[in-house]
Amino acid sequence: MKKLFALLTLVCICVTMLVVPISAADSVSVTYNFHQQNVGWCGEAKNGASCGRTGQSLRGEAFTVKVSGMSGGIQYRAHCQNYGWRSWVSNGSVAGTTGKSLRLEALQIKLTGEIANHFDVLYRVHVSTIGWMDWVKNGETAGTTGRSLQIESLEIKLVAKSTGRAGYVNTSSASLNLRKSASTSSSVIAKMPKGSQVTVYGSAVNGFYKVSYNGIVGYASAQYIAFSSTPTPSNNATLEFDWPVNDVTCTWSSYKSSTMSWGEYEGNFSDGRNYHLGLDLRSSKYDKSLSPDKQTASVREVKAAADGTVVYVGGTTSGNGYRVVIEHKVGDKTVRTLYAHLSTASEQFWKDNGIKAGTTVKRGQQIGYLGNTGLSSGAHLHFAIYEGNTTNPKGRCNYEVTANKTTYDGMTFYNPKYVIENDMLP
Numbered sequence: 001m002k003k004l005f006a007l008l009t010l011v012c013i014c015v016t017m018l019v020v021p022i023s024a025a026d027s028v029s030v031t032y033n034f035h036q037q038n039v040g041w042c043g044e045a046k047n048g049a050s051c052g053r054t055g056q057s058l059r060g061e062a063f064t065v066k067v068s069g070m071s072g073g074i075q076y077r078a079h080c081q082n083y084g085w086r087s088w089v090s091n092g093s094v095a096g097t098t099g100k101s102l103r104l105e106a107l108q109i110k111l112t113g114e115i116a117n118h119f120d121v122l123y124r125v126h127v128s129t130i131g132w133m134d135w136v137k138n139g140e141t142a143g144t145t146g147r148s149l150q151i152e153s154l155e156i157k158l159v160a161k162s163t164g165r166a167g168y169v170n171t172s173s174a175s176l177n178l179r180k181s182a183s184t185s186s187s188v189i190a191k192m193p194k195g196s197q198v199t200v201y202g203s204a205v206n207g208f209y210k211v212s213y214n215g216i217v218g219y220a221s222a223q224y225i226a227f228s229s230t231p232t233p234s235n236n237a238t239l240e241f242d243w244p245v246n247d248v249t250c251t252w253s254s255y256k257s258s259t260m261s262w263g264e265y266e267g268n269f270s271d272g273r274n275y276h277l278g279l280d281l282r283s284s285k286y287d288k289s290l291s292p293d294k295q296t297a298s299v300r301e302v303k304a305a306a307d308g309t310v311v312y313v314g315g316t317t318s319g320n321g322y323r324v325v326i327e328h329k330v331g332d333k334t335v336r337t338l339y340a341h342l343s344t345a346s347e348q349f350w351k352d353n354g355i356k357a358g359t360t361v362k363r364g365q366q367i368g369y370l371g372n373t374g375l376s377s378g379a380h381l382h383f384a385i386y387e388g389n390t391t392n393p394k395g396r397c398n399y400e401v402t403a404n405k406t407t408y409d410g411m412t413f414y415n416p417k418y419v420i421e422n423d424m425l426p
């Protein structure tokens with residue numbers, strides 16, 4: 001499967017991220033206030049703006065911080081003249097002192113709950129005789145201690161953590177525990193069935209990964225989380241697909257859109273709103289100055305995505321054009337793959353190679369030539385994965401397709417990219 005993952009990097013534009021971006025990111029914010037000698041509360045600032053007056057030798061005394069836009073909270077504490085570190089407070093409470101003429105010397109800030117899974121809190125302080133100190137984050141100390149220096153201004157901001165990587169549960173038993181913290185004695189907050197998709201953050205600590213499963217964030221034993229090769233679907237059957245063209249890309253400049261990905265709206269056909277029930281693919285080495293039949297053998301080659309039995313070869317000049325349909329067994333489930341818009345030259349290829357309904361084919365075996373037949377405005381392979389009895393599935397539908405699995409016309413269609421990347425049906 002290494003090969004497959006290498007190829008995937010070429011499918012750069014059309015893919016949808018497995019890790020759902022945090023849509024709330026724009027509205028997540030941090031607001032803070034700073035209490036200063038002679039000034040009192042300076043007024044709220046947010047998201048990295050300065051709060052406090054510099055250059056006037058005015059002693060900072062206290063501060064407050066709060067976050068909004070996502071569940072979770074923020075905790076912080078102040079290091080004050082005569083006191084040292086004071087207790088942690090949270091969510092808008094005052095840290096430090098007021099009315100005591102005691103300088104604020106250092107502070108620490110950290111996020112808690114869900115927001116801490118998605119954001120880092122960064123902060124820096126302006127200190128007398130030093131000026132702005134470096135940004136620190138997530139509970140680190142900003143400012144000085146033991147030097148009798150006062151904080152004069154404060155800046156705080158939230159930065160989205162880099163997104164995690166896709167992994168899956170690779171256990172021999174039925175499920176893997178998702179725990180509240182990184183310990184086998186920690187409480188179990190979810191059971192993740194074998195083969196489940198998870199998002200993994202960072203590297204393992206104490207043998208545990210921090211993972212997100214179905215929106216629940218917790219910790220799972222690192223030895224049962226894997227990142228490549230073949231996960232086992234929960235029905236104990238494995239279904240693995242390869243890309244059906246070499247050097248795969250779905251960049252496709254002949255359409256209105258530069259890419260034709262799963263579910264994408266095709267606005268340039270006359271028969272209503274059309275959403276795509278497959279992927280449009282071809283080799284990145286396709287030479288646009290030549291017709292499909294004049295391309296190199298590697299570019300022309302269309303291959304079976306997995307072992308299976310051919311259920312249809314043939315075609316017409318409309319719709320899917322010349323095509324091959326292969327049926328694949330996945331445990332007790334049957335799925336089909338469609339390879340559409342093939343060249344008419346495929347007809348001779350099928351004759352020469354004995355490919356017809358009932359023929360068993362192996363993964364990677366050539367099954368035809370890339371073409372431009374049917375409802376197609378340029379050479380490409382329309383590749384679909386579906387459950388259903390037809391050998392001529394719709395390539396488009398008239399309602400929006402957003403999930404990786406959608407039902408249309410009595411059939412279930414899968415996002416091929418999702419299936420191939422995860423080696424399994426969603």
Ligand SMILES: [Zn+2]
Pocket residue numbers: 260276278279280381382383395
């Ligand atoms: Zn298509």
